[in-house]
Amino acid sequence: MLCNNCKEELTQDNVYPSDRRYCADCGQKHALYLQERRQTLASLRDMNLESKIVQTRYFIRQAVMEFGLDKVYISYSGGKDSTVLSHIAKQMYPDILHLFSNTTNEYPETIRHIRWEKEENGTNLITVLPIDAKGEMWTFKKIIEHYGYPMFSK
Ligand SMILES: [Zn+2]
Structure with a gap:
């Protein structure tokens, strides 16, 4: 399997554990992106x-x-x-x-x-x-x- 973002080969050592579509680097970036989006949505909803x-x-x-x-x-x-x-x-x-x-x-x-x-x-x-x-x-x-x-x- 290849990382969904950078297309690097995924191995047991570099896979992002909580989202196995990504390598560790891309998985961490993607998780941060999702977290920021959730915060944006929450603050828009609270207006x-x-x-x-x-x-x-x-x-x-x-x-x-x-x-x-x-x-x-x-x-x-x-x-x-x-x-x-x-x-x-x-x-x-x-x-x-x-x-x-x-x-x-x-x-x-x-x-x-x-x-x-x-x-x-x-x-x-x-x-x-x-x-x-x-x-x-x-x-x-x-x-x-x-x-x-x-x-x-x-
Ligand atoms: Zn990657």
């Missing part, structure tokens, strides 16, 4: 609502400044989280693109809400559907027949 909104606006502005408004979009599912993000982003950039990825396994209410967002609420929204290399639709039924039923997580 009050006003600070979270300020932080969100900052992230959105940074993305638009870095890539340009024509190169960023809201990944919009129609659920509560992406709706909050959409609301904040549209206050700053009213015409920002929203992309709804239709899994073909959506509730009718979600599809109706997506239509309302586009047609009544004036959101710049496009819907994409999963297609295979031959241009055929990957319906949820076809995925279950091909791969089996998803378990534990999406």
Whole structure:
């Protein structure tokens, strides 16, 4: 086996004991990285609502400044989280693109809400559907027949 990061050959002597995908050096760095990420998430979660909104606006502005408004979009599912993000982003950039990825396994209410967002609420929204290399639709039924039923997580 090779280290997942530096591709060095893993031996009993150099493997990182608590995560055997890495050598000792890379394993230690990866553990530190994960620890820092957990701390960042915890401190973001602990912020009050006003600070979270300020932080969100900052992230959105940074993305638009870095890539340009024509190169960023809201990944919009129609659920509560992406709706909050959409609301904040549209206050700053009213015409920002929203992309709804239709899994073909959506509730009718979600599809109706997506239509309302586009047609009544004036959101710049496009819907994409999963297609295979031959241009055929990957319906949820076809995925279950091909791969089996998803378990534990999406
Ligand atoms: Zn390594």
